Amino acid sequence: MPAGTLYRGREGMWSWVAHRVTGVLIFFFLFVHVLDTALVRVSPEAYDDVVATYKTPIVALLEYGLVAAILFHALNGLRVIAVDFWSKGPRYQKQMLWTVVGVWVVLMAGALYPVLGHAAAELFGK
């Protein structure tokens, strides 16, 4: 089997892939989110019923994933802007990606309790 025929890319390619995947996921959530919010025009009960599903442990995990996707897309988007508009951006694109990953890890750790705390309390008791 010939080795090394598949281009596996480097930081630039994989950040581009991740930007795409997170972008598409966020956009699909946005459709659902506008539709569920539109239920406030139907009745308070209809809205509260649907929002109740957002408070279940499984959906809380999905929310944590959504936060992960949004934070990466936002931070990497700022990196893309720096690459495009800052004269030294292309030279430091790798360092900027690892900065993005570092800030993302810190923010995700900070979001752990606020987003998943209520689900953990429900699952494992107070």
Added chain:
Amino acid sequence: MSTDTSSSIGDVEGVSLYDVDHPAPYIEAPRKRTSKTPRATRGNFEMAAWLFMRLSGIVLVVLVIGHLLIQLVLDGGVSKIGFAFVAGRWASPFWQVWDLLMLWLAMLHGANGLRTVINDYAERANTRLWLKGLLYTATVFTILLGTLVIFTFDPNIR
């Protein structure tokens, strides 16, 4: 190697036909703008779309991260969200404008992103046409629905 001449042409290529007294004929660059070239061959839509992604992206970073903080982190996180919470926030024009701007920018930003994805991966012209038709229909519907909901919200619906 031809070390005795200043020409960059080596022995294999032979002797250059051109020198200072016999310069090579001038060949015009393939895409050079001339007086015959139309002023705009395609228009600036793609450039405007590219710029819009960056400008809307910067604004969305602020709007969306603020939205996540309010909805998922502060004051009990997702547990406090309900009709009463929405009514309280949309009583203020500030949050109405915030949400309206976020809706429009996020939908247009996402729609343009998905347009790029469709252009990249759908190889047949007909597939691209249908996918983009579906995308634009869903986008217009969602933007109009969201806008209508923000403008016609009634806290005393019941």
